[in-house]
Amino acid sequence: MKGMPFAIVLVALLGVVLFFGFRASERRAPVQDNSESGYLVFEVQGRLKSIASDSRSAVIEHETIPNYMPAMTMAFPVRNPADLTGLKEGNAISFQFVVTGNDSWIERVKKLRDDAVAQSPAGDRSSRIGSSGSIPSLDVGDLVPDFRLTNQNGERFHLRDFAGKQVVLTFIFVRCPVPNFCPLMSENFRKLQEMLKASGKMEDVRLLSITIDPTHDTPEVLKAYASRYTQNFSEWIFATGEEKQIDTLLTQFIVYAEPNAGTITHELVTAYISPDGRLAQVWRGNEWKPQDIVNTLRMGEEQIQTTESNAVNHRN
Structure with missing residues (x-):
């Protein structure tokens, strides 16, 4: 949506399980x-x-x-x-x-x-990204469209509800079995929440964990899972949605996810969306640390302040 004043860091778990590839x-x-x-x-x-x-x-x-x-x-x-x-x-x-x-x-x-071994063993990820009809994927610089999901309390919400906030977003699923994937992303979010609180910046940020397994991960299941990591669900929201809604998000952010033999193969993806609602940076993998996200949010905040200051000076 044009001019959306928010920042998102997308962590989509690039994650785990059951994929027959090369x-x-x-x-x-x-x-x-x-x-x-x-x-x-x-x-x-x-x-x-x-x-x-x-x-x-x-x-x-x-x-x-x-x-x-x-x-x-x-x-x-x-x-x-x-x-x-x-x-x-x-x-x-x-x-x-x-x-x-x-x-x-x-x-x-x-x-x-x-x-x-092939020179690029992971090959071309685009051939393994599930698509949602004619939904286009997002490139750096693109505006991020609004979306509607359901939180851990069964309440509907929109991305636009976080207008004016910086948003850190990750894709997970509750039954993810590898410790260094979904559990690591949630643990990193827990640390991130603590760091933002300690710095007094949590008020300006919202964390959002979106399941890629909406059939199993109902609001009740998500709330039980979320309670392992946080008790503040106004700052950190856990979300589910209809399969079509989730598939659209996975397609937009180029997150590979495929149900397979009772579990899900998926990837981890982290992305930063600037305050004007544009996809500004993407990280893939589990190498990022909470401090990396804090630094990114700080830079985004500084850019907002600089832009506002320049606008005031221009008017004067």
Whole structure:
């Protein structure tokens, strides 16, 4: 909507589960299925994008993990930093991805021949983005259309209700099984809410978590989930909607999400929408930190103040 005075940071969980992608990946099933014992181990291949200074995490563009996760670029905790010794950005690698009930990490990282892995293992995401009819996706600079959803109390609301507020928005679903995806996004939101309160900026911000699983995630289910992270539902809203409404949002923000075998494969996406309602910046993955969002909101606020000051000076 033209001239909408709000800012949105979209965190759409780029997230998790059950996607059958590239044929090369389809040959790699879990090495160990110890789900009854509380953990799974997957064999994965990809390309190393970066290594943290302490070697305790690495950003990897990986192929599809069959029955679990779409191909994407994400940050993985590293169990043994020594596994990364001698590796550098761009190396083709294999590793084991271990997922427990409350944690996940990679181990047994090995360098492969360069031709063993595609140069861009995640490929073209656009071919995996579900579309909603003729709804166009948003590009940086586009105005974000208004939308209507239902909150955790069963009340309808519009995006325009937050006019004049900065909005941080994320896509999640309650049954998301990987600790470093939806649960991490919600935990980051919890920390973000605390940081904004401490700085006195929460009044100017609204947090919004939108489910991508509206059939299961009713207002009642969302409220129970939300209570794990916050008790202030005026500052942080959890929302659901009709499947068509959710699909439209996923299409607009280019968030891959696909129901599959009782769960959902999806991606994590973070985006900043400027005070005039335009998509200004997009981040993909789970690498962002609450402080990154705080910094983005601060910059947005400073831009508003500068614009208002220039307008006053011009009139004078």
